[in-house]
Amino acid sequence: MELTPEQEMVRKSVRKFALEVVEPRAKEIDETCEFPWDTVKKMGEMGLMGICFPPEYGGAGLDTVSYAIAVEEISRVCGSTGITLAAHVSLGAHPIFAFGTEEQKRKYLVPLAKGEWIGAFGLTEPNAGSDAAGTETTAVKDGDSYVLNGTKIFITSASVAQVCIATAVTEKGKGTRGISAFLVEKGTPGFSVGTKEKKLGLHGADTSEIVFEDCRIPKENLLGREGEGFHIFMNALDGGRISIGAMALGIAQGALDACVKYSKERKQFGRRIADFQAVQWMIADMATEIACSRHLVYHSARLKDRGQRTTLESAMCKLFAGETAMRVTTKAIQIHGGYGYMRDYPVERYFRDAKLTEIGEGTSEIQRLVIARELLR
């Protein structure tokens, strides 16, 4: 798949940054569950946090393929840092770019794109996961304000974000058409961050609960129109799924790289394990599935760059790349044997990190549902 000189240069630069800055911290943040503020600050300085937004809003003005490449390369060494970047750009910032007023873009998108702020997107609730239409958080209009009440869970970057987009019901009984999206700044009275989740993987990424208790926000903080919230997050997920596909692709590639290196070094029965057909076949399958994932992810990104609706392709790339990442990292541990099960080698971390890509931003089952609906409607 041919890339433009610009996309090639993005890959080269981000790979260098990933190897020199992100990878040396990956194992440590996985063990300490510490948020890598220093790395995120550097990603901001490089322009990664606003990679695909126009320069007039503080972005770098690159395309979605470049963005996917950046997420892939970062995730290739550290899934935690990869998801922090992906969630910030696709979920925290993109809805403001796509649906925000000029004033909202100046106030929120500019610092987000420059990497001075981190953004988050609060959609999931205890009783509204895959069924996002079951949102229970409410927003009641009161004069020039809205008053929010409810709880959001599993929110990426919730405790480190300066601004969070949250969905809430503004009109009961209207189903998905009664949901609206709001911009809530950190520090707003009634907005608090609850439990920091303890996760299987992605320990260096922040995932927390958000609680709204009579949280009053000015009516100017409504994102889009009233009742447009469901449309806004479906649109955000179309883009977000490409980035989760890119993240899965990066994790899988990182695991394959580790296996190629290890199988050429490790000797058993007097030979390199790379000389055994059992290992060769696993590596061949891994590489083939990764190549397919890459085509799907870049293809979806290209369609988005052409301004096309990518609901079908976004779901396909996220589904395939996510399941590929899980199969590849499982085989990666197998190739590493006992060492792979230990924390001394990175494949154990890749395996734990990969699982999220089959769940976050819509489970694999939801992706299949989306694909089938697109085909059968």
Add this chain to the structure above:
Amino acid sequence: MRIIVPIKQVPNTNDVKIDPKTGTLIREGVDSIVNPEDLNAIEAALELRERLGGEVIALSMGPPQAADALKEVVAMGADEAYLLTDRALAGADTLATAYCLSRAITKLGDFDLIVCGRQAIDGDTAQVGPQMAEFLKVPQVTYACKLDVVEDSVVVERHLEDGFETVKARMPALVTVMREANRPRYPSMAGIRRACTEDVVHRWVATDFDAEPWRIGFDGSPTWVKRTFTPPPKAPGKRLEGTPRDVAKDLLKTFTEKNLL
């Protein structure tokens, strides 16, 4: 401040293997990179520009694909880039290269500072910087690990084999920097867009910078390479093991056998 940074595109020698039969570099499939210490030179220039204002102009001589190296430093933040590319320039040794670069710098007009990398990883000569300073008749300070501009002078901390030396030179001047001088920044995403979408690399042929034909390329290069070869690998050392007494005994025995004692 008007700062000029000459850079070189080199093969990534970390990846280079030597053909055991011919003794030459196998360049096939080897990445081209910006010479690492030239990135330190760019970083030093960008830091000075950020503090004092002005512009950073990158300059290189090489085949058309050397434009990629210039684009990379533009993506890091250089304002403009010039590539001296012409078949007539091929085969240049350090003297002809320094001549061409200094002619181009003269053509570019007044400057305050030229910052170069100490040496290139493919040739390791460390000659082009000093030779340029001679052509341009400006003071040169080599092996810089720190540099600063104070009024009309550049103050440089030189890293020498036996210590450090601080030298002050009136500008315009030429400084060559070492790896220790700083940590080069990464190309920014906005910089990459600028480098790839705008026409940032100006291409010059020999006549564009008034080079005298007899001083350029192969004809202008007095250096002749007689032969290149890889030194034969050294024999592996022998490791003596045992108690200190046994080791000392073995060592003495070996020395005696080899008539070293």
